[in-house]
Amino acid sequence: MDNSGFNPSISQSTNYFQFEADFVGSLHCIPMQVRMKLDNCGVKLKLVHWNQFTSSERQALVNMPCETELETKTYKEFLQNLVTEKTGQPAKELTIDPHPPWLDATTIPNEVIVKAQESHISLSLEQWRNLTPAQRFALIKLSRPSHENKNFLPALQEFGIIS
Structure with missing residues (x-):
C-alpha cells in the first residue's frame, strides 16, 4: 500500500482480490471481503444462503461497511433479515474473536x-x-x-x- 492509501492488490472500486477474478463477475461464491465481514459480525453464512440472494442483495453485502460497532450491528441485522426472508430462519451465529x-x-x-x-x-x-x-x-x-x-x-x- 502506498501513502495515498491505495492498495494495488485490491481494486478500489470493488475491493476484490485478483485471485477471485474467476467468480466475482457473477458473485456465485462469497468474496473474501464479505467473508471478513461475516467473521467481524459473527454470522456463519452458507454458500446455499448466498446463492439464494439476488445479485443486488449480494452487491449490497459487498458494499456495506462493517468495521465500527454500529456498522457491524447494521450489517448483521441486514444479513440476518435477508437469510430469514429467504430460508425462514436466521443463519447460525458465531463467537466474534476480539483479537482476530x-x-x-x-x-x-x-x-x-x-x-x-x-x-x-x-x-x-x-x-x-x-x-x-x-x-x-x-x-x-x-x-x-x-x-x-x-x-x-x-x-x-x-x-x-x-x-
Whole structure:
C-alpha cells in the first residue's frame, strides 16, 4: 500500500482480490471481503444462503461497511433479515474473536506457515507485517484445511510474497 492509501492488490472500486477474478463477475461464491465481514459480525453464512440472494442483495453485502460497532450491528441485522426472508430462519451465529489473527502483524498463524512450507515457500515476519489485514485474512482463510486451497499460491503472488 502506498501513502495515498491505495492498495494495488485490491481494486478500489470493488475491493476484490485478483485471485477471485474467476467468480466475482457473477458473485456465485462469497468474496473474501464479505467473508471478513461475516467473521467481524459473527454470522456463519452458507454458500446455499448466498446463492439464494439476488445479485443486488449480494452487491449490497459487498458494499456495506462493517468495521465500527454500529456498522457491524447494521450489517448483521441486514444479513440476518435477508437469510430469514429467504430460508425462514436466521443463519447460525458465531463467537466474534476480539483479537482476530489477521489484525496481528507480529505473529504468522501456524496454518499459514505450514501451507506456505507445503509449497516450499518461506514467509517472513517482515512480509507478514507488510500485508494489509484483508490480505492476511485471505491467506489465513486460504490456508485452512477445510478450504479449497487452489488460490493460496495466486494470493501469495498477488501480494508480492512470491514472483
